[in-house]
Amino acid sequence: MLENTKELLEARRFPELAAQLKELNAADVAAMLSDAKPEDILRIYRLLPKELAAESFVEMNPDEQEYLISAFTNHELSELLDEMFVDDTVNVIEEMPAGLVKKILKNTDAQTRRVINEILCYPEDSAGSMMTIEYVDLKRDMRVSDAFAHIRQTGVDSETIYTCYVTDAQRKLLGLVTVKDLLLADEQTIVSDIMQTYIIKVSTHDDQEYVALQFEKYDFAVIPVVDAEDRLVGIVTFDDAMDVIRQEDTEDIEKMNAITPSGESYFNISPIQHAKNRIIWLLFLMLSATFTGMLITHYEEAFAAVPLLVSFIPMLMDTGGNCGAQSSTLVIRGLALNEIRFSDFFRLWGSEMIVAILCGVVLAAVNFVRVMIMYGDIKIGLVTGITLIGVAMTAKTLGCVMPMLAKKLKLDPALMASPIITTVTDCICILIYFTVATRAFQF
């Protein structure tokens, strides 16, 4: 079907193209517009029915949105904004240059403009900034038949109709009913008799990660957002929660690998911006490694006497780094998913010590055999083996302590991952190695 659409475009058969396009999903139309030649974009866009046009617009890249908004007449823009949900409009505004923001605000009605400004005031990444206001609200004394009439009337413009919220005159949230509840109830039933009153909700200032965790925990399709006075101000839908999950996971993965998260896909940022997102961490870690270097200088005599000692440095450092990365990864992930809490610290550390000793002993044994085969030197085999066990225990301790400590200090645990743990472990690794070696060889 998509292929067919491309052929129609190439053949410039616009009426048939229009007929095809309206069958497509917004994400596919957006992808098609991305691939189209700049001069065709506006032309294709104008073939779309209003609702699909708005949905497709939301799915497009900021660059393409910017291009379209500049090209739109005021009438076209205000028609588009009418169709769009407020949360999407806010997302678009956040990416646009000031001139276009003005053009957008000029073409929205006063009421929407007020709401947009309110949402823009909530902290970035808060429930308030990701919510939308297009929900169905019912009154407690409505009958089921009234509720359906109200849904039919306001539902077209709502992001979801399937969960309806019951509010009082002060917009306080009293309960919720689903369309399923309504369909299974008698027409004459009063809404307050079938509504659920124990409602999981989030507040406007809750972090988006917390909101996403509520979706995962309760499997809801939508969660209501209330303000400090417990008044219903908006809803968050599951699709936005899904995006938050991916976004937060991607950010964590980037932080765990010494990258300042950009929130953009790879090809959406320039190489210069990529370099900027990476250089700070590289510099910091490079300069930190200086300590390890200075420590090595301190033991110059040792490796002057037994040069073979130097050749084990990479193996010991890498193993330490890997042991630490393993522990810190599991701790960081456990903290993010609420599976590990600060109060679990000693249980966690105990478990990691058992793992460290088990892994350390196996590594030491295999290494010993390897050293005996290659060099036949028992002393070196023992020195490196003892170091391996010590390094595994130190690295796994750091892997527990550092993310936990970050959490306690309200820093992001994801920063305490492989790169920084490796750098600290390296230093301690060299210290253990040459201390053990000095004793064994009695320099």
Add this chain to the structure above:
Amino acid sequence: MLENTKELLEARRFPELAAQLKELNAADVAAMLSDAKPEDILRIYRLLPKELAAESFVEMNPDEQEYLISAFTNHELSELLDEMFVDDTVNVIEEMPAGLVKKILKNTDAQTRRVINEILCYPEDSAGSMMTIEYVDLKRDMRVSDAFAHIRQTGVDSETIYTCYVTDAQRKLLGLVTVKDLLLADEQTIVSDIMQTYIIKVSTHDDQEYVALQFEKYDFAVIPVVDAEDRLVGIVTFDDAMDVIRQEDTEDIEKMNAITPSGESYFNISPIQHAKNRIIWLLFLMLSATFTGMLITHYEEAFAAVPLLVSFIPMLMDTGGNCGAQSSTLVIRGLALNEIRFSDFFRLWGSEMIVAILCGVVLAAVNFVRVMIMYGDIKIGLVTGITLIGVAMTAKTLGCVMPMLAKKLKLDPALMASPIITTVTDCICILIYFTVATRAFQF
């Protein structure tokens, strides 16, 4: 409210507890059962209304589910299984020992048993293994009023009623209508006049990651699953897609840090199992690091002549590892989210080379200043600087090539992350370093 529940339990005021429990959400009831004393679990469970009991059961840990299934009477178990959706039953069965699987299958009706066996036959992590069969299906010639009657009749037992599928006599998928479409249509309208016919669907053997990506792309609440003959066999709902996203992200993060993924939360596996999930990678990486060690032995003369050279090894190796980790992370993530394709290779590599040169030059400059301050040795400053630039370029090249190659070879790109890239980079780093040093100092 949850606190209140706990107090009622402690005071053994069961009738009031029962009244409170039925207001709670399944996830909260499950959490409460987890915290309860073993002898109380069954007692509390029996206070729950049937539907909530089944929903709460689904949210519990396998250990607790196992305990309950053993404790249930046959009647209780068959009542529970009646309430549960087939996808949940299959998930439970997959975690139970053989004895309890028999008990479960014995207490399901023949029709459900057949479906369970079918779903169990689909590959793990496929759309077929995550789907459920409780959806609403309509016929094309039904009127809207018939459709509502059908939904009212079968909707109670459906996982979602809001998207209904229209099938023909051979169960071929013809179209879909949402309850919103139905509510906004006239009662006399024929379903086939308002149904959408261009439907995004997945097939039973599609991978769960692909299914999750469709949800993210199209923002659907539910996706139909068809078999090889294009017959509708089930549906996947957004909450399961959300779980898949977290699970796949967690698995990727673990693989990227030298851990064999377990699919379990930290405290659900024993330290011995934790050690097993980590030791293979540690051993493999430790032994790989042997090559770097052998290479160093080869340059013994060099660091015998200039011992200071040794002290830069950790800094150079760490920087190489970090540079490689950054690139491989972005490539692995881009591949997982379909933002980078194999055909982007040269564009990607070009971009990474610009980043490598920019970062390498800055690192080299800062390092040069540092060396001049600490040792006042221009030669060492230049040798380490040139090595840094070379290492950054090599590491970032490996960070692009290795995940891309893994993808091409149908391996998981996440395996080609920091640990393995670090090990390979170390080796090349030592080679560059001593080659440059040998030329500079003319050993």
